[in-house]
Amino acid sequence: MSLGICLLSQIPGRAEPDDRAEIVTQILFGESFIVLKKNKKWSYVQLTYDNYKCWICNKQYKIISNQEFDNITGAEQIACTSDLMGFVRIENTSIPIVLGSTLPNFDGEKGSIDNMEYTYDGSIIMASKKSFNKQNIVPTAFKYLNAPYLWGGRSPFAIDCSGLTQMVYKMNGIKLPRDAKDQAKVGESLSFVEEAQPGDLAFFDNQDGEIVHVGIILEGNRIIHASGKVRIDQIDHQGIFNQEIKDYSHKLRLLKKVV
Structure with a gap:
C-alpha cells in the first residue's frame, strides 16, 4: 500500500480505469489518498478527506512518505485557498489551483510537501471544526455562484450539487461525505422550511424516493444549489420553484442542520 497526494489543480476520479469512464469526483490540489491497488496506467485510491474511492491516472499524482501523510492528515486545521484561482510555486514551476484547494504544512507564506518547499501568495482560510462559524457558510457558497454544473465536479469551474455543499463546508472546517444521499445522514433533522436557518x-x-439533490438554505425562503449552474431559487414545503420554467424542479425530502 502506498500513499499519494494531488499536486495538480485537480485530478479526475473515475468509476473505472478508463479515460472514457464516468468522472465521479475531482481531487483538488493538496488532497491526499491511500493507493489501494495499481496497474500499469491506473490506481484505485481512497481519499482521506471523505473516504471516497475512485480510479486515477498514475501520471497525475505524487507518492509521499508515511510521515508526510501522517503530518497532512493529522493536522487539526487545514489551510484552504479562498481565491477563485491562484498559483502555487514549487520547484521552479507554477501550478494553477482553484478555490477550496488544500495547502499542506502551510504557515501563511510557505509550505512543504515531502521536503519540497512551495509558496502561495493568495488568500487562505484556516479551516477547523473548532473555529466553525455558521454565518460564513452562505458567503462561502456565493463564491461558487454561476459555476457550471458538472457531474463529479468540485471546483468553481465545474461542480455538482453535493460537491458544492461538501466544498463550502470544507472551507468552514466541517467534513461532509461526497454524495448527497450520504450527506443526508449527517446532522439534525428539521421539520419545516421555516425552521431552517441560512447554512x-x-x-x-x-x-423512487432516492436522495438525488442537495442545496444550501438562504434567507427569505431561498436556496443556492447546483442545477445547470450554481443558482439561487425559491424553496417551500414542496421543493425548489424555478421562476424560469414556472414550475417545481426538485421535490423536497428533508432538511438538515449539520452543526
Whole structure:
C-alpha cells in the first residue's frame, strides 16, 4: 500500500480505469489518498478527506512518505485557498489551483510537501471544526455562484450539487461525505422550511424516493444549489420553484442542520 497526494489543480476520479469512464469526483490540489491497488496506467485510491474511492491516472499524482501523510492528515486545521484561482510555486514551476484547494504544512507564506518547499501568495482560510462559524457558510457558497454544473465536479469551474455543499463546508472546517444521499445522514433533522436557518441543507428525492439533490438554505425562503449552474431559487414545503420554467424542479425530502 502506498500513499499519494494531488499536486495538480485537480485530478479526475473515475468509476473505472478508463479515460472514457464516468468522472465521479475531482481531487483538488493538496488532497491526499491511500493507493489501494495499481496497474500499469491506473490506481484505485481512497481519499482521506471523505473516504471516497475512485480510479486515477498514475501520471497525475505524487507518492509521499508515511510521515508526510501522517503530518497532512493529522493536522487539526487545514489551510484552504479562498481565491477563485491562484498559483502555487514549487520547484521552479507554477501550478494553477482553484478555490477550496488544500495547502499542506502551510504557515501563511510557505509550505512543504515531502521536503519540497512551495509558496502561495493568495488568500487562505484556516479551516477547523473548532473555529466553525455558521454565518460564513452562505458567503462561502456565493463564491461558487454561476459555476457550471458538472457531474463529479468540485471546483468553481465545474461542480455538482453535493460537491458544492461538501466544498463550502470544507472551507468552514466541517467534513461532509461526497454524495448527497450520504450527506443526508449527517446532522439534525428539521421539520419545516421555516425552521431552517441560512447554512442548513435541504435534500430532494426522485420518484423512487432516492436522495438525488442537495442545496444550501438562504434567507427569505431561498436556496443556492447546483442545477445547470450554481443558482439561487425559491424553496417551500414542496421543493425548489424555478421562476424560469414556472414550475417545481426538485421535490423536497428533508432538511438538515449539520452543526
